[in-house]
Amino acid sequence: MRDLTSYIDSNVEEYLEDLRAFCRQPSISAQNEGIDGCAELLKSMMDKAGVDADVRRVKNGNPVVLGKLYVKGESGCLGFYSHYDVQPPEPLDLWKTPPFKADVRDGKIFARGVSDNKGNIIARLEALRAVRDVQGEPPASVKFLVEGEEEIGSPHLPSFVKENTDLLKADGYIWEGDGVDEKERPIVTLGAKGILFVELRAKGARRDAHSSWAPLVPNPAWRLVWALSSIKGPDEKIAIPGWYDDVVPPTEDEFRLLEESPFEEEAEKEEFGLKRFLRGLKGVESRKALYFSPTSNICGFDAGYKGPGTKTVLPSEAMVKVDFRLVEAQKPGVLFDKLKNYLRSRGFSDVQIINYGGYEPSKTSPSDPFASRVIETAEKVYGLKPVVWPTSAGTSPIYTIKNWMGIPVVSGGGVGYPGSNIHAPNENIRIKDFIKSIKYIAALISSYKP
Amino acid sequence: MRDLTSYIDSNVEEYLEDLRAFCRQPSISAQNEGIDGCAELLKSMMDKAGVDADVRRVKNGNPVVLGKLYVKGESGCLGFYSHYDVQPPEPLDLWKTPPFKADVRDGKIFARGVSDNKGNIIARLEALRAVRDVQGEPPASVKFLVEGEEEIGSPHLPSFVKENTDLLKADGYIWEGDGVDEKERPIVTLGAKGILFVELRAKGARRDAHSSWAPLVPNPAWRLVWALSSIKGPDEKIAIPGWYDDVVPPTEDEFRLLEESPFEEEAEKEEFGLKRFLRGLKGVESRKALYFSPTSNICGFDAGYKGPGTKTVLPSEAMVKVDFRLVEAQKPGVLFDKLKNYLRSRGFSDVQIINYGGYEPSKTSPSDPFASRVIETAEKVYGLKPVVWPTSAGTSPIYTIKNWMGIPVVSGGGVGYPGSNIHAPNENIRIKDFIKSIKYIAALISSYKP
Numbered sequence: 049m050r051d052l053t054s055y056i057d058s059n060v061e062e063y064l065e066d067l068r069a070f071c072r073q074p075s076i077s078a079q080n081e082g083i084d085g086c087a088e089l090l091k092s093m094m095d096k097a098g099v100d101a102d103v104r105r106v107k108n109g110n111p112v113v114l115g116k117l118y119v120k121g122e123s124g125c126l127g128f129y130s131h132y133d134v135q136p137p138e139p140l141d142l143w144k145t146p147p148f149k150a151d152v153r154d155g156k157i158f159a160r161g162v163s164d165n166k167g168n169i170i171a172r173l174e175a176l177r178a179v180r181d182v183q184g185e186p187p188a189s190v191k192f193l194v195e196g197e198e199e200i201g202s203p204h205l206p207s208f209v210k211e212n213t214d215l216l217k218a219d220g221y222i223w224e225g226d227g228v229d230e231k232e233r234p235i236v237t238l239g240a241k242g243i244l245f246v247e248l249r250a251k252g253a254r255r256d257a258h259s260s261w262a263p264l265v266p267n268p269a270w271r272l273v274w275a276l277s278s279i280k281g282p283d284e285k286i287a288i289p290g291w292y293d294d295v296v297p298p299t300e301d302e303f304r305l306l307e308e309s310p311f312e313e314e315a316e317k318e319e320f321g322l323k324r325f326l327r328g329l330k331g332v333e334s335r336k337a338l339y340f341s342p343t344s345n346i347c348g349f350d351a352g353y354k355g356p357g358t359k360t361v362l363p364s365e366a367m368v369k370v371d372f373r374l375v376e377a378q379k380p381g382v383l384f385d386k387l388k389n390y391l392r393s394r395g396f397s398d399v400q401i402i403n404y405g406g407y408e409p410s411k412t413s414p415s416d417p418f419a420s421r422v423i424e425t426a427e428k429v430y431g432l433k434p435v436v437w438p439t440s441a442g443t444s445p446i447y448t449i450k451n452w453m454g455i456p457v458v459s460g461g462g463v464g465y466p467g468s469n470i471h472a473p474n475e476n477i478r479i480k481d482f483i484k485s486i487k488y489i490a491a492l493i494s495s496y497k498p
Numbered sequence: 499m500r501d502l503t504s505y506i507d508s509n510v511e512e513y514l515e516d517l518r519a520f521c522r523q524p525s526i527s528a529q530n531e532g533i534d535g536c537a538e539l540l541k542s543m544m545d546k547a548g549v550d551a552d553v554r555r556v557k558n559g560n561p562v563v564l565g566k567l568y569v570k571g572e573s574g575c576l577g578f579y580s581h582y583d584v585q586p587p588e589p590l591d592l593w594k595t596p597p598f599k600a601d602v603r604d605g606k607i608f609a610r611g612v613s614d615n616k617g618n619i620i621a622r623l624e625a626l627r628a629v630r631d632v633q634g635e636p637p638a639s640v641k642f643l644v645e646g647e648e649e650i651g652s653p654h655l656p657s658f659v660k661e662n663t664d665l666l667k668a669d670g671y672i673w674e675g676d677g678v679d680e681k682e683r684p685i686v687t688l689g690a691k692g693i694l695f696v697e698l699r700a701k702g703a704r705r706d707a708h709s710s711w712a713p714l715v716p717n718p719a720w721r722l723v724w725a726l727s728s729i730k731g732p733d734e735k736i737a738i739p740g741w742y743d744d745v746v747p748p749t750e751d752e753f754r755l756l757e758e759s760p761f762e763e764e765a766e767k768e769e770f771g772l773k774r775f776l777r778g779l780k781g782v783e784s785r786k787a788l789y790f791s792p793t794s795n796i797c798g799f800d801a802g803y804k805g806p807g808t809k810t811v812l813p814s815e816a817m818v819k820v821d822f823r824l825v826e827a828q829k830p831g832v833l834f835d836k837l838k839n840y841l842r843s844r845g846f847s848d849v850q851i852i853n854y855g856g857y858e859p860s861k862t863s864p865s866d867p868f869a870s871r872v873i874e875t876a877e878k879v880y881g882l883k884p885v886v887w888p889t890s891a892g893t894s895p896i897y898t899i900k901n902w903m904g905i906p907v908v909s910g911g912g913v914g915y916p917g918s919n920i921h922a923p924n925e926n927i928r929i930k931d932f933i934k935s936i937k938y939i940a941a942l943i944s945s946y947k948p
Binding site: 201241243245252253254255257258259260261262263264265266267269270273274276277280281282316320321322325326329334337338341343344345346347348349350351352353354357358359360361362363366367369371373395404440441442443 | 651691693695702703704705707708709710711712713714715716717719720723724726727730731732766770771772775776779784787788791793794795796797798799800801802803804807808809810811812813816817819821823845854890891892893
């Protein structure tokens with residue numbers, strides 16, 4: 049391992065050049081810019097690492113780049129998931145240097161996507177290359193699954209995984225990769241919440257009416273207000289029958305991780321300008337709610353006149369967008385049906401319900417051997433006890449691998465840090481974190497035993 | 499009267515020129531255009547009719563034009579309310595001729611404000627002039643109250659009335675004036691609903707949050723949904739304690755008028771594209787609801803993301819605009835306090851309530867002698883039984899005269915017809931209705947006995 053470490057240290061300039069070249073290639077999925085070029089560039093970078101790369105076309109979608117390095121005797125397989133697409137860089141005027149220039153300054157590299165997720169892709173390829181250069185054939189096969197639609201909700205990943213289960217088989221997958229926290233501790237995350245996103249629409253008269261007609265003309269804004277309040281009241285409990293039926297509460301191990309995990313409660317409240325969290329939640333109870341409670345959130349409500357002053361109008365239509373975050377083992381499809389049946393049973397057959405789809409929640413147990421290996425290797429390489437989150441409050445398509453293929457999935461060893469500005473102007477990573485991530489992945493590969 | 503009628507018929511050209519001159523002067527209160535010029539023009543037109551006119555300045559508001567013709571011996575006084583301001587003419591490209599050209603074609607005059615309310619102002623002045631020319635001194639004094647802010651909600655009329663009660667005293671007031679219906683029957687209206695307009699605002703975090711924070715960060719859209727649903731449920735009853743305490747149900751006379759009144763139920767439903775009215779109301783019950791039931795109407799709801807597709811955001815603020823229509827004898831100030839106390843008592847102290855003010859409801863009894871005189875004169879002049887509405891579904895500031903000064907107020911004998919396009923492009927009146935209105939007002943004045 050010492051050889052590997054010093055080898056990596058002696059190649060920093062080359063790693064930086066590879067990363068900058070990859071970041072200079074735009075790949076904005078939401079704007080369909082540079083996608084094919086980036087997929088081809090990734091293939092050539094995989095070639096350089098000795099990985100057998102394949103740009104797989106996806107009907108009406110962005111290509112998936114698959115990379116494989118088979119080891120004879122099939123002694124095990126380590127999988128990596130990443131995405132080569134990036135968020136739109138706007139607003140451009142807030143960037144100090146252009147988002148696709150990959151400017152290096154103050155020990156950092158600034159580029160759209162450098163932290164989310166291009167830095168991790170390059171770190172993983174450089175790590176594999178280093179292992180091969182220093183030690184020869186790695187102890188296990190390695191697979192790379194790199195999609196190009198993560199930033200627009202991975203619409204084709206589920207079907208791609210379903211159609212390619214054999215190709216994607218592995219002992220475990222390292223997901224996107226997080227980074228280190230403000231105390232330089234490596235972060236490891238073992239799961240994600242699920243989500244169901246719906247839009248409710250109601251219509252009244254064929255056109256807006258003068259509000260004097262309110263005694264006779266139905267008001268679609270009222271219809272949605274009543275439909276929503278039948279879904280959830282101020283107690284924050286979702287009133288739809290059976291909504292919580294499939295909920296699996298956190299295990300003792302997971303709850304212990306929550307208790308140990310750092311969560312700067314006061315700092316978070318201050319950041320949001322809040323005196324107290326919802327329902328006055330504090331301490332581990334607030335973390336438990338954040339990571340293990342299903343939610344129903346109004347993302348937007350649109351009806352009638354929204355300008356200054358008064359306008360006595362009875363709107364002809366109204367719309368509300370709602371996301372439901374789901375926890376293990378709720379299923380978005382099942383819950384959509386429950387929502388639909390519930391609204392119908394409560395007299396809201398007039399309310400149209402649009403299903404924008406969803407993600408299943410998914411978790412890997414902290415006691416899973418693959419998870420343990422990821423955590424232990426992190427402690428060795430970083431020299432600090434990792435922060436392990438049993439799941440995350442957000443969502444991610446890991447269920448396609450974990451739930452559908454039964455493969456453990458863990459996120460860790462990434463290139464980010466708290467100042468990375470993901471999805472924001474001046475996204476960046478620190479060079480030292482990039483190099484540390486290469487060393488971490490190299491350690492994981494070189495020590496891999498199935 | 500025959501002399502008066504033929505005199506009026508012989509002066510049509512002059513009346514039209516006066517009306518066109520008045521319509522050519524813009525007076526758009528919402529855009530503060532031409533207001534002072536119109537007030538001065540009106541004064542000169544009152545001078546021409548022998549009316550003692552006074553342009554009364556209003557602090558931070560548009561002038562009120564007061565006209566008085568005192569008759570010696572003070573044998574009674576007939577009052578007229580009108581407004582010289584008009585709605586904005588936009589969208590201009592939908593006008594066949596410019597809105598302030600006052601084009602005459604097909605027996606009609608086209609101009610912004612010609613029906614609402616300039617045609618009535620001129621008809622009343624010409625009527626008075628005709629009476630004086632033909633009969634000499636009228637049998638009673640006449641007063642004109644003409645404001646310049648009706649189209650922006652009459653913000654200064656209440657204080658003006660309070661400060662000038664002596665000047666404004668009269669036996670009764672003719673309000674804006676309606677017109678004839680599709681069967682050429684004159685319409686008489688005896689009242690108006692009141693209104694209370696409020697805005698509710700809720701705030702959550704200092705900035706929009708990612709919706710994964712929903713377990714801990716309060717959502718202001720949910721707060722407003724719950725506050726609203728505590729105000730009214732799908733039964734359409736307002737749940738605020740005491741909301742209906744002051745409601746006076748329609749009298750037998752009023753209910754009889756409702757039964758007699760024409761209301762094209764099927765045509766109205768078709769116009770709105772509705773298969774049924776709210777709560778399945780039909781027949782006289784639908785009219786009773788329209789004219790005599792208090793309402794709570796959502797005019798607008800604004801929160802979070804309203805664009806296409808999905809955005810998982812937890813909005814930092816939300817706003818809803820609500821109008822409450824009031825019936826005799828509800829008071830907007832009293833009800834605002836009830837609303838505020840109710841929301842506080844239901845745990846919504848965090849919801850800010852902005853009071854945009856209101857109008858009291860107001861009615862004059864169909865058996866009031868002044869109302870009877872207006873109705874009987876209409877039947878004589880128009881030769882058809884008038885359509886008498888005991889009140890209207892909309893609002894109007896008649897309460898300042900009726901409720902505060904105890905003076906009966908009736909609207910009738912106006913210049914409009916069903917094709918007048920009030921507040922819309924190509925507003926117009928028919929010349930024959932204009933002349934009939936002059937004759938009607940002349941008959942009312944010349945036959946006036948206190």
